[in-house]
Amino acid sequence: MKSLSTRTLRTRLGAGLVAGATCLSLAACTSNDPEQASDSGGGTSEAEAGSNDEAGDEVVIGFSAPAADHGWMAAITNAARAEADKYEDVELRVADGTNDVNLQISQVETFINEGVDAIVLLPFDGAAMTRTALKAMEAGIPVINVDREFNDPNAARATVLGDNYGMGVSAGSYVCEQADGNENAVVAEIAGIDSLPLTQDRSQGFEDALSECGLDVDNRVAADFTVEGGERAASNLLQAAPEIDYLWNHDDDQGVGVMAAIQNAGRDEFVMVGGAGSANAMREIQSGDSVLKATVVYPSTQGADGIKLARLVVQDKALGDLVEVSVPRTIQLYAPVVTEENVDEFLPSAFES
CATH class of the missing domain: 3.40.50.2300 (Response regulator)
Structure with a gap:
């Protein structure tokens, strides 16, 4: 494949920077230690009246991701749990991590049958999970797609992606x-x-x-x-x-x-x-x-961001730092370079391999 022109490359870089800025209001400092992460502040217990974090109607969220067979994937689920723990109005139901597509389909169908308010889904195989995600959307259950995209944009209310x-x-x-x-x-x-x-x-x-x-x-x-x-x-x-x-x-x-x-x-x-x-x-x-x-x-906060987005969508809220009155369809996180000069900034939210 031929290399892109300088202009095209800069356009893509600019788009990535904008997407990174968009999600600053979402990104939570997460940890592989849910207890530590939940003590980092924010959430309903410390929310100001009228803010997005102020407690609202209870939101039941179903969460499914692949098996935690390496550090990054384990951090995804741990961060999602930690983020949910910050909100007294969120009930998180976590399915066992699996690399079996048929089992993950069954998990999501269980969430649909239970009538959860939203589903946050990091699919083992985005294409294979598309039909089931569409089924949830058609049942009125918003799906937040994380990391691996479905092959039909209608299968998700919002998508959180790395870059x-x-x-x-x-x-x-x-x-x-x-x-x-x-x-x-x-x-x-x-x-x-x-x-x-x-x-x-x-x-x-x-x-x-x-x-x-x-x-x-x-x-x-x-x-x-x-x-x-x-x-x-x-x-x-x-x-x-x-x-x-x-x-x-x-x-x-x-x-x-x-x-x-x-x-x-x-x-x-x-x-x-x-x-x-x-x-x-x-x-x-x-x-x-x-x-x-x-x-x-490549942020392991994507699952946590998915939880936060699901809560906002169900409670009919928007992102606090945007003029837009609804949650965006797609949010792509930035891919910064960590060096000796800035490592102290990133290490607290890093995952263990």
């Missing part, structure tokens, strides 16, 4: 900044699962951003978002590439394995950039003693 293309752009822009005009720099990439659109978007954003400073990806391998897969892919890459200046790894969970492979190989000549924004990656950055110098955030 996979923007992650790639942020990572590539950071590499360009570090390379500082050196067009001979050797750049490597460890992707996630290549068949997934999210991986393709991340790689395309990375490629497009690198092209702005005359760089391209010299060595690329794909992993599978697991520690074992990351170590295996990184080992293969390091054997194939005797010289690397910059390495971007798409996912900090698989990055645990990537870091193990780097240490086993005794390689330290390059700058590494992570992806997703895990707490252990941020601590590596904070130490200053690692090849890992930055990570690009």
Whole structure:
């Protein structure tokens, strides 16, 4: 695929910045410790009269997400629980996490039959869950779609998304900044699962951003978002590439394995950039003693934002910082770069790999 023009790239970047600004009123500082997160303030117990956080009619929300088989996904559900705990007018019913599409369909149908007020759904497979989400919407139950989109926009009242293309752009822009005009720099990439659109978007954003400073990806391998897969892919890459200046790894969970492979190989000549924004990656950055110098955030607050949006939709409220009187159809979160300079700002809301 050809790289985008400078004008197109800047347009996409601008759109991402606007989307990031839009969701500032949503984003809650969340933690993998629900008790800690619930003590962070806000919610109905401290709300001013007339504010969006003031207690209203009870809202029963059904929540379903894939199995918490790695840190980011576990943080999604934990953050959703913590956000619901802040509101005395929210009853959250959480289905067991599952990677079985048929079971997730059954879970959502149970919520429909129970007559919940809203459903927050991070689908294991967006396309496969579309028909069931449409069924909920047709029953008058608003669906908040999180992270993985349905293939019919009518299947959700609102959608909360990370920015996979923007992650790639942020990572590539950071590499360009570090390379500082050196067009001979050797750049490597460890992707996630290549068949997934999210991986393709991340790689395309990375490629497009690198092209702005005359760089391209010299060595690329794909992993599978697991520690074992990351170590295996990184080992293969390091054997194939005797010289690397910059390495971007798409996912900090698989990055645990990537870091193990780097240490086993005794390689330290390059700058590494992570992806997703895990707490252990941020601590590596904070130490200053690692090849890992930055990570690009893919917010694990999306489930929490979904809970907050569901409550606002059911109570017929809008976002407090917008003039618009209804909740927007789509909110896309920003993908900032975390470095040693700003890591203290992001570490409290990071997830554990």
